[in-house]
């Protein structure tokens with residue numbers, strides 16, 4: 001028997017005055033560079049007054065998404081609930097063979113559960129995209145692929161995405177993140193916050209029916 005597709009409970013968008021940002025990223029590898037950059041963004045977002053929900057790769061080892069056989073899964077439900085109410089996201093992926101990791105893509109596929117929302121998928125959300133890879137070609141091609149996924153989900157990739165070559169030193173002599181990467185991440189976080197505020201204002205102005213129609 002075909003299982004119903006609507007197995008995820010629905011709650012409304014973030015009604016608080018404070019922007020809420022969901023951060024997903026990293027690999028399950030110890031010392032994951034992409035997770036490190038994701039956590040740095042979390043600190044920057046909190047310093048700017050945002051609330052955050054962090055989902056490192058180790059928490060996103062979800063069953064493969066298959067719309068016809070969704071089973072209740074506590075982590076997937078929590079993830080979908082947080083994305084549903086968020087005003088923006090950070091996605092930090094490794095470059096794996098020219099694309100984002102299967103683990104992160106699978107988690108993003110769960111946003112299919114938001115397709116019938118008044119803010120479907122990542123509608124209206126600013127999304128900061130970060131990629132780390134073992135070379136510039138892999139980092140940049142994967143960044144383009146990640147931004148394309150965000151577009152498909154109707155999100156707004158921030159003007160600045162961050163591509164990092166993880167074979168080069170990420171840490172300076174004082175043990176801090178390299179000033180160049182730190183600078184890029186702070187600009188990206190600033191853009192997320194700014195677009196999040198615009199998105200909240202424009203969503204309030206648009207009738208729900210208009211938001212629910214396809215693009």
Ligand SMILES: Cc1cc2nc3c(=O)[nH]c(=O)nc-3n(C[C@H](O)[C@H](O)[C@H](O)COP(=O)(O)O)c2cc1C
Nearest residue numbers: 027032033034094095096097098133134135138166
């Ligand atoms: C399965 C796999 C595929 C990879 N494919 C590429 C690739 O195509 N291009 C590249 O530059 N690096 C590639 N890498 C290297 C990773 O992108 C790089 O080590 C990255 O920093 C891993 O992220 P992490 O530090 O968060 O674990 C690959 C690594 C793995 C494990």
